Structures are given as structure tokens and as C-alpha cells.
Amino acid sequence: MLAAFTLGKFALTPNDLLASLWARLSGAPSPLPAAAEAVIWNVRGPRVVAAAVVGAGLSVAGAAYQAMFRNPLVSPDILGVSSGCGLGAAIAILLGLPIALVSGAAFVGGLAAVAVVMLVARRVGEQDPVLVLVLAGVAVGALLGAGISLVKLLADPSVQLPAITFWLLGGLNAVTRADLGFAWPWLAAGTLLLLLWRWRINLLSLPDDEAATLGVRVGRLRAGVVVGATLVTAAAVSMSGIVGWVGLVVPHVARLMAGPEFSRLLPLTMVLGASFVIVADTLARLLAGIELPLSVLTAAVGAPFFLWLLGRRRSRA
Numbered sequence: 001m002l003a004a005f006t007l008g009k010f011a012l013t014p015n016d017l018l019a020s021l022w023a024r025l026s027g028a029p030s031p032l033p034a035a036a037e038a039v040i041w042n043v044r045g046p047r048v049v050a051a052a053v054v055g056a057g058l059s060v061a062g063a064a065y066q067a068m069f070r071n072p073l074v075s076p077d078i079l080g081v082s083s084g085c086g087l088g089a090a091i092a093i094l095l096g097l098p099i100a101l102v103s104g105a106a107f108v109g110g111l112a113a114v115a116v117v118m119l120v121a122r123r124v125g126e127q128d129p130v131l132v133l134v135l136a137g138v139a140v141g142a143l144l145g146a147g148i149s150l151v152k153l154l155a156d157p158s159v160q161l162p163a164i165t166f167w168l169l170g171g172l173n174a175v176t177r178a179d180l181g182f183a184w185p186w187l188a189a190g191t192l193l194l195l196l197w198r199w200r201i202n203l204l205s206l207p208d209d210e211a212a213t214l215g216v217r218v219g220r221l222r223a224g225v226v227v228g229a230t231l232v233t234a235a236a237v238s239m240s241g242i243v244g245w246v247g248l249v250v251p252h253v254a255r256l257m258a259g260p261e262f263s264r265l266l267p268l269t270m271v272l273g274a275s276f277v278i279v280a281d282t283l284a285r286l287l288a289g290i291e292l293p294l295s296v297l298t299a300a301v302g303a304p305f306f307l308w309l310l311g312r313r314r315s316r317a
Helices: 002-006 014-026 034-069 082-092 099-124 129-154 162-167 177-196 198-205 210-214 220-241 245-259 264-284 293-315
Strands: none
Touching: 002 014, 002 034, 002 264, 014 220, 014 264, 034 177, 034 198, 034 220, 034 245, 034 264, 082 099, 082 162, 082 210, 082 220, 099 177, 099 220, 129 220, 129 264, 162 293, 177 198, 177 220, 177 264, 177 293, 198 220, 198 264, 210 220, 245 264, 245 293, 264 293
């Protein structure tokens, strides 16, 4: 985070950051020029903090879903939350709403998508609840993807369509302190739920009947994990747009380092995810003269690394 604060077209040093922070805390006048203060607190600061929050949130949600579905190839958008966020944001952009309402619409769209998936899974039955959730998530995600395509077709190709496309590609260049203020309570609430249930989530790796004999209400716990992970994912995506591979690769790496025990896995996943997105976002604004989409960099790093991990596991087997 310190390196990301200092790197950029507007040069800053760690001493500049510390001086500005001390001035804010003590109430003394800042020794830095007004331009440097604006960069620290209005431009680079919210962006770096948002990168850390988004990376940690998507990674936590991915780790929770992978534990719940007993599959390390599961990502946070398996239940359609990212598609719901994308459709909500696309509709808001099509209607010409301000950016704050675009984030709100994305958040509501993500929650609504998962609510529909849960409702469908409940109506179908509980013979195999995990499989039903996955299939319902795939179907709802495909339907929402069709809705996004329809909105893009209806959008003004000169203004609205580029805005929708860039939002769907992911990026933190437009994040403000107001966005952080809206998202962090939901991120904190979802993460707190998963932290409180970290011991019980380990039991979801067992068959349902064995977990039930150990005193766990499996259906209620699974619904709670879905609620916590959905809150975290929807809040993160509402700030950054759709950023892929973070929630898939980072928990996998953390599991190789710390093992599958969730109380150890979760903190390490948060740190690695935050670091990964901070590095990716810093490269997104430094590598080229234009702003690179965040999901392009995360995919460029995450996909080859994940293939290497798969090859490594196969060679060990």
C-alpha cells in the first residue's frame, strides 16, 4: 500500500504521506502543496484503499464458496452475483444515473440475483442442495448475461456503450471516498459473518449427514455462508466492476500455504487478495499511457499462474 501511494505520475515520497497523515491527525497545517494533498486524499488514497478492500473481499468470498461447495475451482460469481451487479450497473448507466447510483444499482442487482438463485434452489428441493445451487446459479447467470447484452444493444454507442463496457471490464479509477463509505459496512458485515462461522465452515467439507451429527445445522449454515459471501462480493463489485480470477486463484494459493483449515485460511486469503489487487491496480495506471482495465491484468496474471498450479498438482500426483 505504501508503494502504491507513492508510485504514479504525480511523484510522492513516504515522508510526504506521513507528513500529510500527521497533519490530518494533529490538526496542524500540512507542509505539502494543495495538489499533493488532493492526490493523497481524493485520488490515490481512495483508489489504493479500494484496491485492498476489493481484493480482500473477493478472496474471502472465493474461499468461503470453495469450502461450501467442496471445490477449489469455484469463484465468487458462481451464484450469479457478478452478472447481477453488471446488469444493475448497465441499466443505471443506460438511464443516465449518477455514478453513486450506478454503484448502488450494481449492489442491489447482485443481491437480487443471488436471492433468485436461493429461491429457485429452495423451490426445486433439497435432494442435492449444492448441485441445485450451482445449476440455478448457472441458469440465472446466463439469463442476466443476456440482459446485459440487450442493454448494451440499446445503449448509445458514443457515450453509454463505452461506459458500460469499461465498467464491466473492471477498474478503480473512478472510486471516491463516498463509494468507500457506501461499500465498507456491507463488506465488514459479510466478512464478520464468515469470521464468526470460521470453525463451523470447516465442517461443510464433510457430507451433510456427518456434519449434522456433529451438531451443525447444515442448511442454515450454508445459507449464512451464501449471505456473507454475497454481501462481500456485491459490495466489492459495486466499486470496482467485474474483476475476475481474484476469488479463484488467491484462495487456492492461500490453501497451499496455510492448509484448508478455515480459521487460518481466511486471514491469509485477505492479505494475499488485497496485495494482489493493489499490485494489479498500480500496474493498470503505470504500464501504459491509458488506464488499463483491472480485469485484463488480473486475468493475464491469474490464468497462467492457475495453469501452473494445476500442472504442479498433477506432477505431485
